[in-house]
Amino acid sequence: MAVTQVKVDATEARLAAIPAPDKGAAWIEAARDAARARLREMGLPGRRDEYWKFTRPDSLTAPEAPAAALFEMGEPQVFDGFDRVKLVFVDGVFDADSSDDPALAGVEIERLATAAQTDIHWARETYGILEARGQTPVPRPLAALNTACAGDGVLIRATARAEKPISLIYRHESKTSDAYLHHVIRVESGAELTLLENGPAAARFNKVMEVDIADGGRFNHVRAQGRDHERRAATHIFARLGAEAVFKSFTMTVNGQMTRNECVVEMAGDDAVAHVAGAAMGDGDFHDDDTVFVTHDAERCESRQVFKKVLRGGAVGVFQGKILVKAGAQKTDGYQISQSLLLDGDSQFLAKPELEIYADDVVCSHGSTTGAIDADTLYYLRSRGLPKAEATDLLVLSFLAEAVEEIEDDALRNEVTARLGAWLARRRG
């Protein structure tokens, strides 16, 4: 379908408003040009696009980022207690002074802004490539915009098992910052890497992460999206899995005015495993959209999508999940569950859990439920002497547990659970 004039205008206005990144080597300039062309071909998302049926893209596509007040965190940040390699970005720009020395055995860590100046770099095989692959069958224009305009980010190449996690910390220090980060991660055959992400990043944050996992590689990802009430974020993960590769990604989202997390996974090698999970809680002006697209293009792969949302005070939760099993992807095991708990009458849950299957020897299932807290269970807890608010929170935590349990590492899982519990306790006052 031809792009409408309205979209053409919006796209051009958006491109014009973003300062061009520093001119880099030929390979990255070619990738940026290609992405710009892709974007122009599809246009920025509009309100009438099917893929944006439940989420209004306006605030993510407007030329100027809507202002977001800075948020003072009283307590230590999530993951602070972990031994890790810290890399800090302030409003989308790498801050070397606050970061650790990027030295980790078996892992190469580079800043995109630096690597972009290098003529020959491993990232040229991945930068913008996985993003471009993820543009069909559904266009993801905000990701193309990112590839075209991002000037910073991190490039990580793991060649062995990394002994500690790499932690990306995003600070938000300017009320009107509009940040673009593009990360490229390559996990070589047999290597293993854990990546942590947290922080609000900017008033408006557009992030793309391309993850290429070679045969037998393992990648763990745990993300905590900031508690800032007013921030907006559109993030994309594009992952490609080789044979027997493992990809696990978990996202905790607490508040924020607008969050659209897209995760696009391509199972390209046999016997790969991909788990994508999310636990979200929000109240008031909270719009949280998880859009997941898993493509099975190899035999005997396993994929799981587990998403749980707790909504109150007019919050809106969205889940669009898809399992696409291509012809020949026999013995696929695909599972998808999306559930929401509506704590009051104002909140909404909108879901579109899809299956598209072209191979016959598969087991695929999906489930989706929505409802209020079970009155009987609540009554049971109250009859045991628990005040109503605490009983409710206990049930909320147990509801979210199925998603949180997707985190393999015990310490990380406990940390996330503790954060969720603390947030609920603070809200209780």
Add this chain to the structure above:
Amino acid sequence: MAALDKGDEAKEGVDQETVDTVREVGGAYKYGWETDIEMDYAPLGLDADIVRLISAKNGEPQWMTDWRLSAYERWLQKEEPTWAMVEYPEIDFQSQYYYARPKSMEVKPESLDDVDPKLLETYEKLGIPLKEQMILAGVEGAGETTPADARIGAGEDRQGERRVAVDAVFDSVSVGTTFQAELKKAGVIFCSISEAIRDHPDLVRKYLGSVVPVSDNFYATLNSAVFSDGSFVYVPPGVRCPMELSTYFRINAENTGQFERTLIIADKGSFVSYLEGCTAPKRDETQLHAAVVEIIAEEDAEVKYSTVQNWFPGDENGKGGIYNFVTKRADCRGDRSKVMWTQVETGSAVTWKYPSCILRGDDSQGEFYSIAITNNWQQADTGTKMVHLGKNTKSRIVSKGISAGHAQNTYRGLVSMHPKAQNSRNYTQCDSLLIGSTCGAHTVPYIEVKNNSARVEHEATTSKVDDDQLFYCRQRGMDEEEAVALVVNGFCRDVLQALPMEFAMEAQQLVAISLEGSVG
């Protein structure tokens, strides 16, 4: 039924009658013959004059002509939808006929006795004798149904014999409607929609287009402009319709689209069960069928609508077949009203159909049971919408999709809980079965929940025919196709049970036929 062709001897444990029946229903599409009859056509193509002509042929009042013309104007503005997961070459709306009537129907016969014997023969051959006796729509061998088999409920008279009133639609016109007099005694109006426009204009004016608005979607708008006939049912307050009503649609003429309109009104506290059947001749060219069905259920009314859709599906190479683009919607207007859709979709080259319920009245209920079977190159994109507006409304969706050959089968549905739909419930289950590695099965549900007292549950699975089950059947001497048919019938059981008895029998046989040639 390959194995049955090998010899005439019945297998042990399977009686000869079963084998004969299976052989008889097996084989190719059996309704693929055509009736050689002289037809009157409207000129080829579509413009405002054709719309006027259809209106004039039906002897319609001016308001109806205007209604059609305004629909036509809007249709010109509309774009053909492309969101369904079906692919077909662009339809040339100007290269087909929008009205085809047997010459002998120029003057509408006074009674069934005056109807052209050729037409009566046609329906006889389809298994629907248009005589007022114990007859059953679209069902073979149903005449032998013993009273004990008959389901208790509507359509059962004092002797326990089941009778079904039939409105037979042949291309663009209704040939005749049986049992009209008897139904009239009960106060039930059952006639063709063209008659209703003439004889009951107030009812038609009040309800037509009130559930599916004129400009609802591309095909519904087209239908509003050019619908030629269809059925009309009005069940007055408190009346339980004394027999089942049915419409049998037959496309016969070449290059002709069929656009029928059905309007069913169940007034307060009434009940009606309605059946729909359809077939078409085998042809190399595709034909368009774009129907609209509107159901209105007032307070405490209940409507049961069952369809066995068996349009010509095209041959094994995907040549020919019917494009079935249908809009069906029920408005549960009154409190405690109930509408139940049951459909068995086995025919059509391309199906685009979403029988829906608007649950407006408090405590109203909507149910949707569907089996969609696609084989060879068939494509089906079908499902339902349950829009919960009233308090304590309930809906249940059970959809079984079976895909074989090179077919694509999609369930597409919407469950919407509006903020005022307090304490509403929905349960959705859609299962898909794949037979063979070249077909596809897809599920596209939309779930929108806007209040927390509502509870929505959705489940879907996709799998292949279970090897253990197949092995078990084959061990007991069934050949592979029979075994698959049995397993598939088991898979469809939830839906088959929701069908009226005779429909269920036919549907069961259809399940086996539709999958013919899909194994091995």
